[in-house]
Amino acid sequence: MSNLKQYKCPSCGGPINYDVTSGNLKCPYCDSEFEIDTLQGYEEDLKNTVEEELNWLDKPGLDWTEEEQSNLRHYVCDSCGGEIIADVNTGATRCPYCGNPVIVPQKFSGNLKPDLVVPFKIKEKQAKEAYKEHLKGKPLLPKYFKDENRINELKGIYVPFWLYDAEVDMAARYRATRTRSWSDSNLIYTETSYYSIFRAGEIGFDNVPVDGSTNIDDALMESIEPFDISEAVDFKTAYLAGYLADKYDISAEDSENQANQRIRNSAETALASTVRGYDSIVLESMNMSLNNHTVKYCLLPVYILNTTYKNEKYTFAMNGQTGKMVGDLPIDRGLYAKYFGIIFLIVSVITYIIQILI
Amino acid sequence: MKRIIKFLLIAFIITLTFLPAFTILKAEHPDRVIDEMGLLSESEREELQQLCDEISERQNVDVVIVISDVFTYDNRVQEADDYYDYNGYGMGEDYAGSLLLVGKDEEGYFVYITTCGYGIDCYSDYGIEHLIDVIVENYDGGNDWFSGLKAYVNRCDELIDMANNGEPYDIYYPEPEPEPSNPAVEAAKSAGLSAGAGGIAALIGTTLLKSKNKSVYHRREAKDYARPGSFNLFNHRDLYLFSRTTTAVRPKSTSSGSSGSSGGGYRGGSSTHTSSSGRSHGGGGRRL
Numbered sequence: 001m002s003n004l005k006q007y008k009c010p011s012c013g014g015p016i017n018y019d020v021t022s023g024n025l026k027c028p029y030c031d032s033e034f035e036i037d038t039l040q041g042y043e044e045d046l047k048n049t050v051e052e053e054l055n056w057l058d059k060p061g062l063d064w065t066e067e068e069q070s071n072l073r074h075y076v077c078d079s080c081g082g083e084i085i086a087d088v089n090t091g092a093t094r095c096p097y098c099g100n101p102v103i104v105p106q107k108f109s110g111n112l113k114p115d116l117v118v119p120f121k122i123k124e125k126q127a128k129e130a131y132k133e134h135l136k137g138k139p140l141l142p143k144y145f146k147d148e149n150r151i152n153e154l155k156g157i158y159v160p161f162w163l164y165d166a167e168v169d170m171a172a173r174y175r176a177t178r179t180r181s182w183s184d185s186n187l188i189y190t191e192t193s194y195y196s197i198f199r200a201g202e203i204g205f206d207n208v209p210v211d212g213s214t215n216i217d218d219a220l221m222e223s224i225e226p227f228d229i230s231e232a233v234d235f236k237t238a239y240l241a242g243y244l245a246d247k248y249d250i251s252a253e254d255s256e257n258q259a260n261q262r263i264r265n266s267a268e269t270a271l272a273s274t275v276r277g278y279d280s281i282v283l284e285s286m287n288m289s290l291n292n293h294t295v296k297y298c299l300l301p302v303y304i305l306n307t308t309y310k311n312e313k314y315t316f317a318m319n320g321q322t323g324k325m326v327g328d329l330p331i332d333r334g335l336y337a338k339y340f341g342i343i344f345l346i347v348s349v350i351t352y353i354i355q356i357l358i
Numbered sequence: 359m360k361r362i363i364k365f366l367l368i369a370f371i372i373t374l375t376f377l378p379a380f381t382i383l384k385a386e387h388p389d390r391v392i393d394e395m396g397l398l399s400e401s402e403r404e405e406l407q408q409l410c411d412e413i414s415e416r417q418n419v420d421v422v423i424v425i426s427d428v429f430t431y432d433n434r435v436q437e438a439d440d441y442y443d444y445n446g447y448g449m450g451e452d453y454a455g456s457l458l459l460v461g462k463d464e465e466g467y468f469v470y471i472t473t474c475g476y477g478i479d480c481y482s483d484y485g486i487e488h489l490i491d492v493i494v495e496n497y498d499g500g501n502d503w504f505s506g507l508k509a510y511v512n513r514c515d516e517l518i519d520m521a522n523n524g525e526p527y528d529i530y531y532p533e534p535e536p537e538p539s540n541p542a543v544e545a546a547k548s549a550g551l552s553a554g555a556g557g558i559a560a561l562i563g564t565t566l567l568k569s570k571n572k573s574v575y576h577r578r579e580a581k582d583y584a585r586p587g588s589f590n591l592f593n594h595r596d597l598y599l600f601s602r603t604t605t606a607v608r609p610k611s612t613s614s615g616s617s618g619s620s621g622g623g624y625r626g627g628s629s630t631h632t633s634s635s636g637r638s639h640g641g642g643g644r645r646l
Contacts (some may be wrong), residue, residue, distance in 0.1 A: 002531045010599045032600040041597050044552040138570045170515040171593070187605045204504060204588035208580045219576045226582035262580035270589050329571035336564055348556030 004072055007039045010196060022316060037145045045173055045198035062115045068237050074247075082215040084157070085245040095305050096155040096244055097215045097315075112248075116163070116232040116298040120156055120320040127318050127325075134316065134325040139339060142332040144309060151308070156320060158240065159216060159298035160248035162164040163207040164259040166293040168267045171200040172286045174277035195278065199271050205263050209300065210255040214247035216304070217315065218258070223326040224319040226301050231321065235299065245299055252295045264288060388445055390414060394426040395462065397503040406504070409511050417518045419477055420455025421511055426502075429461035431468050437640060439633035440474040447584065448474055453637065456481055456511065457548035460503075461480050470643030478628045478640040479522040481514075482528040489513055494646060522599075529626045623633065 009016045009027035019026035019033065026033045034042075075084050077095035084096065122130075130156060135146055174197040181190045207229035211221040233239075268286060276283050301320025306313060309330050316327030390410035393403050410421045422442070429437045438459040442448065452475030459470045469490055481489065492513045497506025517527045538641045592634045628640040 013521075034600065038597060038599065041595065042599070043471050045595060045597065084468050131513040138567075140564075140567050141569060167588075176596075183608055186608055189605050191601055193601045194599045196599055198595045198597070199591065199592065200593035201589065201591040203590070204585035205580055205583050206585050208583045217574070219574050222577040223574045225577060259580070263579060266579040266581045266584060267474055269581070270584070271591075274594065314420045329576045331568055331571060336568075339567060340560045340564050344553075344556040344560035345560035346556075348552040351555040352548055352552040355551065 002115045005281050010034070010042055011194070022181055037207040039078075041195050045196060049280050050249070056273055068113065072237060072240070076298065080215070083249070086240065092259045096157050097306060112297055114160070114299045115236040115296045116229070116302050117158065117235045118227060118229065118232045118298065118320075118321055120243065120301040121231075121241055122301075122303070122318065122320050122323045124156060126323065127156070127320075128145050130318055130323055130325045131305065131316065134328070139328060140331045140335050141329050142309065142335075145307070145329065152238070154303055156243045156301065156303050156304070158243055158245035159221065160212040160246055160247075160256045161221075161227075161298050162212050162259070163209055163251045163296040163298050164205070164256065164293065165203045165207065165296075166259075166262070166263055167202075167290065167291040168203050168205065168288055170202070170262060170267050170271055170286065170288045171198070172268070173198055173284045174272070174275055174279045174281050175284050176275060178277075179279045191200065196255075197278075197281070199274055199276050201271055201274070203267050203270050205266070207296070207298075208259045208263060210258045212250045212255055212297075213246045215217075215246060215250065216302075216317075219325065220315060220317045221302070224302065224317050224324050227319065229298070232298060239299075243301075248297070252297070256295075260290075263290070382623040388447070390420065390422045391507075392426070393422045393427070395460075397425050397460070398507070399504075402504040406507055406511060409508065413511065413515045413518075414449060414455065417515065417522075418449045418454065419480060419518050420449050420453075420457075421514045422447050422455060422457040423460070423461040423511070424457060427462045429459055429470075431461065431463055431645070432464070434459060434461065434468065434470040434643060435472070435631070438641065439637075439639045440471050442474060442639075443470050443633055443635040443637055444643055450454070450475065452476055454480075456514065458507075459643070468643060469644040469646060471641055472636060473628070473640040476521075477524055478630060480518045481640065482526055482628045483627065483640070483642055484520065484529040484626065485517055488527060488641070489517070490642075490644060499643065500646070523529065 007016045007025060009030060011032040011033055012027060012030040015041070016025045016027045016034070018024075024033050024035055025039050053278060065246060071282050075086065075095075076082075077084075080095060080097050082095050082097040100344070108170055135141060175265055176195045176197050178193045178195070180193075181188060183189060185292070207227075208230075209221075209225065209227060211218050231337065245291060259290040271286075272283070295334065303318040303329075305314075305316040308314070312330065314327065314330060316325065318325040389407060391398075391407040406423065410423065414420045414422075424438075424441060438453070438620050439458055441459070442455070442457040443453075447453070447457060447563065454471045454474065454476035456471055456477045459472070461468050471481065471486050471489060473486070489510055493506040494509045495506075496509040498505050522525050630638050630640050633639050
């Protein structure tokens with residue numbers, strides 16, 4: 001029945017009492033002392049949070065018309081199971097994912113029609129040049145990779161992506177410290193001041209892409225980002241002419257965790273960047289909600305080159321819009337040993353000579 | 359008869375004339391081992407006293423031991439200096455010598471060695487710590503003070519000898535014998551060091567080269583897709599909670615006053631201070 005407000009000590013968490021002598025609130029456990037206004041503000045910050053919510057509402061994608069379906073072919077790779085789409089005039093002769101030449105055309109069926117497509121801006125010739133450039137300046141690259149013939153297997157493919165928009169509301173509490181030191185003739189004093197920091201804000205994200213195909217490595221697709229989605233246009237089958245297109249096989253719901261995590265990390269970074277002037281900052285709590293969130297189904301232009309070296313598959317990808325090229329390259333063990341030996345020899349000899357001179 | 363009376367009178371006058379002088383001489387050489395706490399048996403005390411007397415007279419540097427619980431740890435420096443100065447210790451014009459004070463309080467035994475005159479040269483700060491180590495190594499954890507103090511007195515004798523030879527025991531003493539240099543061993547060491555440096559450099563170099571072949575990474579963030587200008591901070595508060603202050607002892611840049619209680623850190627030589635009598639003293643000590 002008591003109406004007395006019980007505060008908790010921000011330092012140790014123990015119940016804190018009113019100290020008659022000082023007129024402040026004093027913790028009987030750790031002797032920390034606080035002004036009443038300070039404790040009230042601290043308690044307000046503890047309550048001042050937004051409800052955690054991170055869900056997507058809109059359903060992406062459209063239905064194919066009969067005419068569109070009649071213009072498309074659906075291929076399935078016997079080797080890796082990859083499914084690709086091409087228009088009737090673009091004959092797919094080789095699986096773009098595993099290089100297998102046996103791909104079987106099937107009647108086009110099912111799946112959603114993309115909302116948007118970002119057309120290829122980089123031509124195949126430019127992509128080949130970029131691939132050559134990508135191989136330069138890599139002393140440990142096996143010579144096999146510099147073989148011109150491999151470049152001809154570069155294929156332009158539209159990769160299915162889910163694009164997530166979100167308005168993020170967030171509130172966070174941080175524990176921060178400032179430290180100052182001074183000394184007299186005998187002792188060095190170090191004073192650490194503790195602060196409770198509260199921040200609340202909002203931020204919007206547009207078109208955060210998540211690759212919707214299991215045929216292609218997520219890290220590879222994230223590495224060729226960013227895509228400029230402002231150049232996206234409404235999807236038309238005409239854009240597929242001369243290119244292959246992958247079908248999504250991971251739903252928007254199953255991909256949303258990846259988008260959520262990236263948005264959450266960036267929102268946290270943006271909010272934390274407003275806490276300045278402290279020597280240490282530790283996040284104590286973070287609440288986040290997503291509003292007006294939408295998902296779109298979009299095809300993004302990617303050049304892909306698959307190759308195998310010593311029974312291991314290597315895939316290179318290029319952003320067909322910006323020309324950014326990525327792809328991990330193997331290490332030639334012979335070259336590695338050679339460079340190791342050269343550096344070892346040079347540094348050892350120099351070190352030995354220096355020792356003698358000293 | 360008159361002659362006899364005259365002789366006795368002259369003898370009496372001579373006795374009266376020189377007796378105070380003998381008394382003064384006796385006062386200038388008080389006991390060199392005083393044990394008020396009974397850490398030594400009387401025979402042990404006498405044996406130590408004889409040893410101290412012999413060394414002090416031979417070296418002309420006083421070696422004195424005073425065991426008493428009237429001394430306090432906090433004032434050990436001043437009390438040891440005063441005891442030495444005002445009880446007539448010290449040999450020669452510069453009152454050369456040392457006094458080992460063994461005291462006890464509620465925290466246990468402590469020792470302090472004060473040095474004076476030529477004694478300051480004989481016992482460096484490092485030498486004083488060494489002498490205390492000699493006691494600790496020989497007194498069987500406090501069960502055999504006689505052995506500990508006897509070893510101390512004998513080591514005092516040796517330290518005075520070293521000072522007499524122009525090389526007082528100090529942090530640089532004894533100088534380590536330079537190892538005979540073996541060209542083959544030196545060359546092997548240099549080769550090993552060079553190979554180690556070469557191996558580390560080669561590992562770093564090739565790791566850097568390997569990193570050039572890696573360009574695929576997961577992205578943690580979506581900052582490229584943050585809508586420009588959409589970030590809005592609508593509530594912020596920085597609330598001061600409390601402060602904590604810690605202290606640490608400031609390291610001394612030079613030695614001055616009495617020495618510290620731990621070994622190491624000596625610059626060599628003896629640090630000195632002036633006692634209440636105006637004499638210059640060296641010294642050092644610690645709890646046991």
